[in-house]
Amino acid sequence: MTKQVVTRFAPSPTGDLHIGGARTALFNWLYARGRGGKFLLRIEDTDRERYTPAAAAAIITGLQWLGLDWDGDAVSQFEQRARHAAVAHEMLGRGTAYKCFSTQDEIAAFRADKEAAGASYAVFLSPWRDAAPASYPEAPYVIRMKAPRVGETVIADQVQGRVIIRNDTLDDMVVLRSDGTPTYMLAVVVDDHDMGVTHVIRGDDHLNNAARQQMVYDAMGWDIPVWAHIPLIHGPDGKKLSKRHGATAVGDYQLQGYPAAGMRNYLSRLGWSHGDDEFFTSAQAMEWFDFPGIGRAPARLDFKKLENICGQHIAVTENAALLRELTLFLTVSGHLPLTEIQRDRLERGLYCVKDRAKTFAELIDKAEFMLASRPIVADDSAAIMLDPVSRGILRDLTPRLQTAQWTKDALEVILADVAAKYGIGFGKLAAPLRAALAGRTVTPSVYDMMLVIGQAETISRIRDAAA
RNA sequence: GGCCCGUUCGUCUAUCGGUUAGGACAUCUGGUUUUCAACCAGGCAAGAGGGGUUCGACUCCCCUACGGGCUGCCA
Numbered sequence: 001m002t003k004q005v006v007t008r009f010a011p012s013p014t015g016d017l018h019i020g021g022a023r024t025a026l027f028n029w030l031y032a033r034g035r036g037g038k039f040l041l042r043i044e045d046t047d048r049e050r051y052t053p054a055a056a057a058a059i060i061t062g063l064q065w066l067g068l069d070w071d072g073d074a075v076s077q078f079e080q081r082a083r084h085a086a087v088a089h090e091m092l093g094r095g096t097a098y099k100c101f102s103t104q105d106e107i108a109a110f111r112a113d114k115e116a117a118g119a120s121y122a123v124f125l126s127p128w129r130d131a132a133p134a135s136y137p138e139a140p141y142v143i144r145m146k147a148p149r150v151g152e153t154v155i156a157d158q159v160q161g162r163v164i165i166r167n168d169t170l171d172d173m174v175v176l177r178s179d180g181t182p183t184y185m186l187a188v189v190v191d192d193h194d195m196g197v198t199h200v201i202r203g204d205d206h207l208n209n210a211a212r213q214q215m216v217y218d219a220m221g222w223d224i225p226v227w228a229h230i231p232l233i234h235g236p237d238g239k240k241l242s243k244r245h246g247a248t249a250v251g252d253y254q255l256q257g258y259p260a261a262g263m264r265n266y267l268s269r270l271g272w273s274h275g276d277d278e279f280f281t282s283a284q285a286m287e288w289f290d291f292p293g294i295g296r297a298p299a300r301l302d303f304k305k306l307e308n309i310c311g312q313h314i315a316v317t318e319n320a321a322l323l324r325e326l327t328l329f330l331t332v333s334g335h336l337p338l339t340e341i342q343r344d345r346l347e348r349g350l351y352c353v354k355d356r357a358k359t360f361a362e363l364i365d366k367a368e369f370m371l372a373s374r375p376i377v378a379d380d381s382a383a384i385m386l387d388p389v390s391r392g393i394l395r396d397l398t399p400r401l402q403t404a405q406w407t408k409d410a411l412e413v414i415l416a417d418v419a420a421k422y423g424i425g426f427g428k429l430a431a432p433l434r435a436a437l438a439g440r441t442v443t444p445s446v447y448d449m450m451l452v453i454g455q456a457e458t459i460s461r462i463r464d465a466a467a
Numbered sequence: 468g469g470c471c472c473g474u475u476c477g478u479c480u481a482u483c484g485g486u487u488a489g490g491a492c493a494u495c496u497g498g499u500u501u502u503c504a505a506c507c508a509g510g511c512a513a514g515a516g517g518g519g520u521u522c523g524a525c526u527c528c529c530c531u532a533c534g535g536g537c538u539g540c541c542a
Contacts, residue, residue: 177540208537276490305492
């Protein structure tokens with residue numbers, strides 16, 4: 001047996017959980033969960049200037065909503081800073097890193113000179129790389145990796161293949177800042193190693209970084225993890241995803257009523273495929289997910305397809321579960337919580353709307369007839385008796401009207417609703433609508449009439465036609 | 468500028484040297500429908516361009532174009 005798979009998602013808490021980040025998390029989650037491995041979460045909060053607790057919380061809630069559960073507690077990278085510094089100093093001792101006393105101004109001047117001289121690249125070459133400790137000044141310093149100047153570094157990537165980077169394009173990256181804090185390049189490697197991460201699945205914007213990070217693994221004699229650099233998601237126009245493309249935070253999708261299962265399905269299918277399978281559960285995705293199925297080109301977001309997939313997921317969701325999600329959606333999106341009666345009606349009537357809504361928002365919209373309060377009738381018990389929605393729903397095995405009497409009763413209430421909602425006179429409506437319905441060979445279903453309630457246009461058309 | 472990655476219908480993609488280049492979403496047409504939705508039938512639509520390699524290239528190699536990324540004491 002090979003050792004257990006350990007993946008991780010390591011977002012930097014500088015804003016909401018981005019849709020692209022969510023997909024990266026999803027891929028890691030699928031890979032680990034599909035192999036009985038572990039999926040860890042680490043918050044890359046070493047940049048204290050940009051760090052906000054709110055952003056970290058947003059990432060947590062975003063992942064929770066998507067159903068991407070991680071093992072153990074979320075690790076704070078910042079809290080590992082002492083360990084990072086220790087590793088930096090250990091490399092110093094091993095001679096694989098060195099103290100650099102160059103100031104920012106000196107570095108900038110170095111680059112400016114190179115540029116002025118028409119140099120093809122501006123990799124900073126520190127004068128302190130091979131300086132004798134005796135010559136060290138009493139000044140702040142950073143710790144830099146002593147990167148190889150010749151040869152090449154090979155990244156064996158599961159998605160991109162063998163990527164070869166010339167070492168002379170790699171600089172002596174800073175691993176420990178002058179204030180003693182670690183840089184990202186050091187922190188990721190140390191944390192991934194300490195957390196036992198075996199597979200690093202991340203955006204391909206890190207592909208070049210992998211070469212730099214391998215230096216640290218090598219310097220410490222650690223095993224290099226399996227790399228898998230996945231292409232980023234782009235907006236519908238093919239450009240890098242940004243605010244102007246609309247919703248980019250997963251929270252936005254939750255607010256718009258997209259089901260998490262549909263999001264997982266769509267997002268996993270974006271840049272990854274398993275033959276012609278389009279609609280599947282997360283359990284299937286876990287079983288199927290693997291690196292060969294991942295594409296190498298960035299994929300564009302297609303909201304229409306997202307909606308379609310989400311609609312399919314809503315349609316197959318069990319009522320109890322659907323109701324739970326609907327309830328959550330309602331509270332999150334600022335709607336009033338359902339009353340006992342509304343909840344009951346919704347549950348019984350779900351069957352007639354669940355397969356025609358693409359989002360929870362649309363489902364609620366279509367279910368308005370169930371949630372709207374019934375018209376006030378003199379006698380309360382009579383109102384309940386006359387309510388065709390409740391009656392029809394109670395008998396959902398036979399949703400079609402069975403008797404003329406029932407149809408008549410139903411009509412009266414519906415017409416009252418319509419009249420109240422659209423300000424159309426009750427009397428003017430009753431006759432034409434009744435006629436329209438009676439003209440059919442098939443008895444109109446409760447559902448048909450429910451829809452009539454929600455459609456003023458139809459009402460007026462029927463009215464006009466009959467006038 | 469340098470380095471790295473990418474490029475099949477509008478979109479997501481299948482294909483892993485030999486196919487009428489398949490599917491899905493979108494779109495269009497027809498059917499069904501008292502409306503919407505749903506559903507049924509059908510249509511349109513693709514290998515960026517140029518060179519090779521090969522009996523044969525979407526598939527392998529090179530160049531160009533375009534897109535993206537990296538090139539920080541950001542992550």
